[in-house]
Amino acid sequence: xxxxxxxxxxxxxxxLAASFGxxxxxxxxxxxxxxxxxxxQDVAREAAQPAIxxxxxxxxxxxxxxxxxxxxxxxxxxxxxxxxxxxxxEGAKVLFVEARExxxxxxxxxxxxxxxxxxxxxGLALLTxxxxxxxxxxxxxxxxxxxFEGLGADFGNxxxxxxxxxxxxxxxxxxxxxxxxxxxxxxxxxxxxPEDSLQRIKNQLLAGFxxxxxxxxxxxxxxxxxxxxxxxxxxxxSEGTPESIPAIGVEQLRDFHARxxxxxxxxxxxVGDLSREEAEALAAQVSAxxxxxxxxxxxxxxxxxxxxxxxxxxxxxxxxxxxAQLGIPRGHxxxxxxxxxxxxxxxxxxxxxxxxxxxxxxxxxxGIYSGFSPMRAEGPFMxxxxxxxxxxxGALELVQQLVRxxxxxxxxxxxxxxxxxxxxxxxxxxxASNADIVGQLGSIGFYGLPLTxxxxxxxxxxxxxxxxxxxxxxxxxxxDAFVIxxxxxxxxxxxxxxxSEKPIEQPSGVPEH
Amino acid sequence: xxxxxxxxxxxxxxALYLPLVAAADNQPTHEFFLDNGLKVIVREDHRAPVxxxxxxxxxxxxxxxxxxxxxxxxxxxxxxxxxxxxxAGEASRILRELGAEENAFTSDDYTAYxxxxxxxxxAVAFELEADRLASLKLPPEEFAREIExxxxxxxxxxxxxxxxxxxxxxxxxxxxxxxxxxxxxxxMDDLNRxxxxxxxxxxxxxxxxxxATLVVVGDVTxxxxxxxxxxxFGGIERRKVxxxxxPLELDEPGERRLRLHVRTQLPTLLMAFNAPSLATEENARxxxxxxxxxxxxxxxxxxxxxxxxxxxxELVTSASAWYDAYARGDSLFVLSAAPxxxxxxxxxxxxxxLWRELDALKEAPPSAxxxxxxxxxxxxxxxxxxxxxxxxxxxxxxxxxVGLSWRLMDEELAALEAVTPxxxxxxxxxxxxxxxxxxxxxxxxEARDE
Numbered sequence: 001x002x003x004x005x006x007x008x009x010x011x012x013x014x015x016l017a018a019s020f021g022x023x024x025x026x027x028x029x030x031x032x033x034x035x036x037x038x039x040x041q042d043v044a045r046e047a048a049q050p051a052i053x054x055x056x057x058x059x060x061x062x063x064x065x066x067x068x069x070x071x072x073x074x075x076x077x078x079x080x081x082x083x084x085x086x087x088x089x090e091g092a093k094v095l096f097v098e099a100r101e102x103x104x105x106x107x108x109x110x111x112x113x114x115x116x117x118x119x120x121x122x123g124l125a126l127l128t129x130x131x132x133x134x135x136x137x138x139x140x141x142x143x144x145x146x147x148f149e150g151l152g153a154d155f156g157n158x159x160x161x162x163x164x165x166x167x168x169x170x171x172x173x174x175x176x177x178x179x180x181x182x183x184x185x186x187x188x189x190x191x192x193x194p195e196d197s198l199q200r201i202k203n204q205l206l207a208g209f210x211x212x213x214x215x216x217x218x219x220x221x222x223x224x225x226x227x228x229x230x231x232x233x234x235x236x237x238s239e240g241t242p243e244s245i246p247a248i249g250v251e252q253l254r255d256f257h258a259r260x261x262x263x264x265x266x267x268x269x270x271v272g273d274l275s276r277e278e279a280e281a282l283a284a285q286v287s288a289x290x291x292x293x294x295x296x297x298x299x300x301x302x303x304x305x306x307x308x309x310x311x312x313x314x315x316x317x318x319x320x321x322x323x324a325q326l327g328i329p330r331g332h333x334x335x336x337x338x339x340x341x342x343x344x345x346x347x348x349x350x351x352x353x354x355x356x357x358x359x360x361x362x363x364x365x366x367g368i369y370s371g372f373s374p375m376r377a378e379g380p381f382m383x384x385x386x387x388x389x390x391x392x393x394g395a396l397e398l399v400q401q402l403v404r405x406x407x408x409x410x411x412x413x414x415x416x417x418x419x420x421x422x423x424x425x426x427x428x429x430x431x432a433s434n435a436d437i438v439g440q441l442g443s444i445g446f447y448g449l450p451l452t453x454x455x456x457x458x459x460x461x462x463x464x465x466x467x468x469x470x471x472x473x474x475x476x477x478x479x480d481a482f483v484i485x486x487x488x489x490x491x492x493x494x495x496x497x498x499x500s501e502k503p504i505e506q507p508s509g510v511p512e513h
Numbered sequence: 514x515x516x517x518x519x520x521x522x523x524x525x526x527x528a529l530y531l532p533l534v535a536a537a538d539n540q541p542t543h544e545f546f547l548d549n550g551l552k553v554i555v556r557e558d559h560r561a562p563v564x565x566x567x568x569x570x571x572x573x574x575x576x577x578x579x580x581x582x583x584x585x586x587x588x589x590x591x592x593x594x595x596x597x598x599x600x601a602g603e604a605s606r607i608l609r610e611l612g613a614e615e616n617a618f619t620s621d622d623y624t625a626y627x628x629x630x631x632x633x634x635x636a637v638a639f640e641l642e643a644d645r646l647a648s649l650k651l652p653p654e655e656f657a658r659e660i661e662x663x664x665x666x667x668x669x670x671x672x673x674x675x676x677x678x679x680x681x682x683x684x685x686x687x688x689x690x691x692x693x694x695x696x697x698x699x700x701m702d703d704l705n706r707x708x709x710x711x712x713x714x715x716x717x718x719x720x721x722x723x724x725a726t727l728v729v730v731g732d733v734t735x736x737x738x739x740x741x742x743x744x745x746f747g748g749i750e751r752r753k754v755x756x757x758x759x760p761l762e763l764d765e766p767g768e769r770r771l772r773l774h775v776r777t778q779l780p781t782l783l784m785a786f787n788a789p790s791l792a793t794e795e796n797a798r799x800x801x802x803x804x805x806x807x808x809x810x811x812x813x814x815x816x817x818x819x820x821x822x823x824x825x826x827e828l829v830t831s832a833s834a835w836y837d838a839y840a841r842g843d844s845l846f847v848l849s850a851a852p853x854x855x856x857x858x859x860x861x862x863x864x865x866x867l868w869r870e871l872d873a874l875k876e877a878p879p880s881a882x883x884x885x886x887x888x889x890x891x892x893x894x895x896x897x898x899x900x901x902x903x904x905x906x907x908x909x910x911x912x913x914x915v916g917l918s919w920r921l922m923d924e925e926l927a928a929l930e931a932v933t934p935x936x937x938x939x940x941x942x943x944x945x946x947x948x949x950x951x952x953x954x955x956x957x958x959e960a961r962d963e
Contacts, residue, residue, distance in 0.1 A: 145815030152893025363661030425612020
């Protein structure tokens with residue numbers, strides 16, 4: 001019912017998010033940075049108490065929070081997730097969760113067909129993905145769009161470094177589902193890649209590159225990946241470059257589609273109002289519609305980059321700061337320890353060490369986040385923030401000092417316990433909607449994780465010790481190994497304002513739950 | 514959903530209505546008031562053991578006066594800085610430790626706070642929210658730091674973002690009479706001179722239980738929510754709240770044009786027509802006709818702007834249309850587009866191209882086929898919306914806060930079905946006129962000397 005609409009096209013969304021569509025939604029401003037990016041945590045060295053303190057720690061004058069003391073210590077319930085999995089005749093892996101509550105279903109195909117498969121043609125994977133729904137036999141792009149939209153079905157596509165995604169959300173009634181699926185199968189299996197569409201989309205990509213030039217954060221991010229990954233396939237942007245895009249031709253798209261959109265290179269995630277039999281039939285049709293072939297070779301490991309600082313001069317008010325080093329691949333045994341360790345340093349919303357010190361005590365930024373992004377090969381560990389240009393150097397020094405301290409001392413016992421509770425408490429939220437579940441299934445399938453991955457991960461987190469977290473952080477991060485990129489104006493630097501003297505408050509006392 | 518009921522519904526209503534009936538059946542919605550005037554709306558959704566709680570205040574940047582822009586948003590920030598039972602930042606730390614998602618947002622018509630959490634923990638969300646409604650501290654030293662964070666937010670989201678900056682300026686000509694011209698984050702000059710005691714006054718003026726709506730969606734019952742709401746919010750006293758007047762605009766202010774030079778590489782065009790909203794127009798069909806026009810122009814990849822201007826003529830690299838029918842006061846019908854520079858197209862050509870599409874709507878009603886496609890998307894969208902408890906709560910909260918009823922969300926289909934092709938033609942003729950129009954040409958800085 002909201003008249004704000006999402007950008008209708010993954011390609012444009014990628015490139016033109018800075019355009020006016022967002023202003024139309026005008027959801028205003030928020031006190032907290034939006035979720036979705038890696039975030040950070042609580043600096044509270046002096047705050048050894050957990051936010052929800054034990055009764056003993058409580059002699060405070062403040063009134064108590066009665067609701068906290070009443071919380072049960074029973075494990076939290078969550079939506080039942082009976083993941084069923086099988087392989088299609090053509091070799092596609094299927095993950096399915098039956099969800100009959102709403103008369104709809106979500107289908108998400110994930111291919112190992114991201115820009116890490118571009119070879120020496122940056123942008124090939126994204127262009128192929130963006131061109132799928134531009135033409136099939138007997139239908140041009142508008143006829144395809146009319147086909148989906150006339151059924152109320154949402155077709156979606158997107159291409160990233162590891163993966164390319166094609167998705168369909170439709171009502172489950174057979175008179176909607178069957179024609180929507182038939183059209184979807186044509187689009188993924190027999191795209192015609194019309195020449196006029198290719199020219200138009202190239203033009204849109206080139207316009208997107210021009211828009212990027214007004215976005216210092218984007219420029220910093222491009223430079224960071226280039227510095228971090230050197231000659232590795234993760235180095236170049238998924239959307240290609242102004243030099244690479246114009247030369248890409250239809251034959252290259254056809255070849256890429258035939259190899260990378262093969263059934264053996266696909267994971268089919270399916271959630272919704274379908275029986276197991278219906279799901280099997282649906283997955284079989286999807287799989288048979290795809291080109292036939294094996295999985296593509298996996299991405300090699302990158303070489304560690306040279307540490308160093310790189311500056312992009314840009315006439316903005318703020319400077320964007322990004323610090324990164326190589327992290328870990330998906331499925332790495334240290335992931336739980338690193339995830340927990342990062343939650344304390346800078347993952348999540350308020351309360352991380354970085355957010356407390358940089359925003360809450362000094363007012364230097366609207367948001368600062370850190371996070372590991374595990375990928376097929378080693379993904380980045382990254383810290384990002386923006387601040388007034390004249391405080392860039394001071395802010396950078398502060399962040400590096402906070403990381404040094406954290407690596408040297410590790411988290412406190414209290415920080416660890418708080419974060420464990422947080423992660424356990426947020427677990428029910430991670431599978432609450434069909435959209436959440438299909439995302440989890442796609443990820444589990446694509447990265448070859450066990451079907452019990454979500455529960456396993458929770459178990460591992462709860463078993464971790466301070467020492468294990470500290471060791472894992474030090475094993476994967478070095479204080480002097482950061483690749484640093486700043487983008488902003490070159491102005492005379494000022495010292496940082498002093499931090500708030502007030503120690504982090506003793507939280508109101510409540511029995512542990 | 515029992516199969517038998519589904520079948521019965523299909524027989525009675527036809528296949529078209531089936532998904533709606535099926536979805537609505539599982540989600541009873543309840544509404545009641547506490548004695549202090551707090552309105553509570555509960556929508557049950559038992560698919561997962563989670564719940565979202567949102568508290569919506571009827572105050573936002575359109576309530577602000579010149580010199581005091583940004584007050585509502587700054588107050589939103591300060592709501593995280595302590596109250597009687599809570600020190601600065603403590604509520605966020607508690608919620609974080611419970612694994613809750615929390616946030617707040619301010620717009621021209623509302624300020625809202627929300628938590629998403631496991632259902633057993635709803636009481637905590639209520640207690641924290643009630644405490645800052647009843648007893649905000651607003652410590653001056655916290656404000657001194659937080660106003661710097663807000664200025665960083667403004668630099669990040671507006672000053673260093675040419676498209677946002679352009680739209681902020683554009684609104685000042687598009688809304689000549691109403692507070693909708695105010696930027697929600699506030700002008701930088703106003704942030705520079707904002708004082709903590711202004712926030713205190715703003716808080717005391719508007720943050721009363723009788724000026725708020727509590728929306729809860731999730732795995733709960735009306736009974737348990739009522740009990741918790743009475744326990745935590747019931748003791749807060751009703752207060753007299755100023756009369757909030759709807760932001761009304763001149764119907765036909767006259768054509769306004771703006772040339773802006775910002776730090777962008779590519780020019781863009783903005784056009785807006787002054788138009789009513791559902792809250793200010795008695796004839797709801799006019800408003801729903803404008804909504805359908807927005808969908809006809811830009812409701813999907815097969816809509817007119819992408820099909821004709823983006824792909825057909827290749828006049829633009831992107832174009833969009835939007836219209837907010839759910840404003841507290843008068844609204845705008847907005848179009849924006851970026852010319853296709855590779856094809857050498859200019860802003861003047863794009864402006865003429867958009868006018869061709871608007872004139873086409875005046876000259877001929879849309880075909881039944883085209884309207885049917887728009888309706889199919891609306892119907893499906895109503896089902897898809899129910900996959901997200903947050904989205905449902907936000908729709909309810911917004912409707913209530915702008916002075917409409919949450920029931921409109923369940924009457925959506927009937928409202929749009931009532932619009933005829935001739936209504937659409939008539940609405941285009943009434944509203945797409947020069948005297949309602951504002952235009953901005955947003956140009957790169959190097960073009961300044963031309």
